[in-house]
Amino acid sequence: MAVAPRMPIESGCPDPIQYMHPTMRRNYGQWAYHDRPRPGVLRHTSKHNERIWTVRCGTQRQMDVHTVKKLADIADEFGDGYIRFTIRSNVEFMVDSEDKVNPLIEAIESAGFPVGGTGPTVSMISHTQGWLHCDIPGTDASGVVKALMDDLHDEFKKAEMPNRVHMTTSCCQTHKAT
Numbered sequence: 001m002a003v004a005p006r007m008p009i010e011s012g013c014p015d016p017i018q019y020m021h022p023t024m025r026r027n028y029g030q031w032a033y034h035d036r037p038r039p040g041v042l043r044h045t046s047k048h049n050e051r052i053w054t055v056r057c058g059t060q061r062q063m064d065v066h067t068v069k070k071l072a073d074i075a076d077e078f079g080d081g082y083i084r085f086t087i088r089s090n091v092e093f094m095v096d097s098e099d100k101v102n103p104l105i106e107a108i109e110s111a112g113f114p115v116g117g118t119g120p121t122v123s124m125i126s127h128t129q130g131w132l133h134c135d136i137p138g139t140d141a142s143g144v145v146k147a148l149m150d151d152l153h154d155e156f157k158k159a160e161m162p163n164r165v166h167m168t169t170s171c172c173q174t175h176k177a178t
C-alpha cells in the first residue's frame with residue numbers, strides 16, 4: 001500500500017503587525033497624511049495627531065551577516081529597535097520623536113549607508129541575481145547595478161529629479177530589462 005506523500009506546510013508570510021513600531025500599530029490604517037521634511041525622511045501623521053518618522057537608507061542587495069548586524073545595531077541604538085527592508089533593498093528605521101532623526105541619520109551615514117530614496121529621487125535599482133543561481137545569465141546584473149548606483153549616488157540622496165525614478169535590470173536572457 002502506498003504512503004501518501006508528505007504535504008508542504010503553507011503558512012505564508014508572518015503577520016507584519018507584530019514587527020511594527022508601536023506607533024505604527026496604534027495608527028494602522030489611520031494615517032491622515034505624510035510629508036518629506038528632507039530627502040530620505042518621511043513624517044507620518046495620524047488622524048489622532050500622533051507622528052512617526054521613517055528614515056530610509058540604501059544598501060547593497062546581497063548582504064552578509066556583518067552588514068545585517070550593523071544595521072540591527074543602529075536600529076537598537078538609534079531607531080527604537082525597529083527596522084524594515086523594502087522591496088527595493090532599502091532599509092527603513094522608524095522613530096517616534098523628531099529629536100531622534102538627526103542622530104539616526106548621522107549613525108547611518110557614518111556606517112557608510114546613504115540616506116535618501118524618497119520623493120523625486122532615483123530609488124535603489126532592483127535586479128535579478130542570476131549569477132547566484134542561474135547557469136545561463138546574460139550579464140552580471142549586480143555589477144551593472146553597482147556601477148549605475150555609483151554614478152547615481154547623489155541622485156539617491158538629493159530630491160532634485162522631475163519625478164521618482166525606478167529602474168530594474170535583469171541578467172536573464174529571457175527577461176527584458178526596464
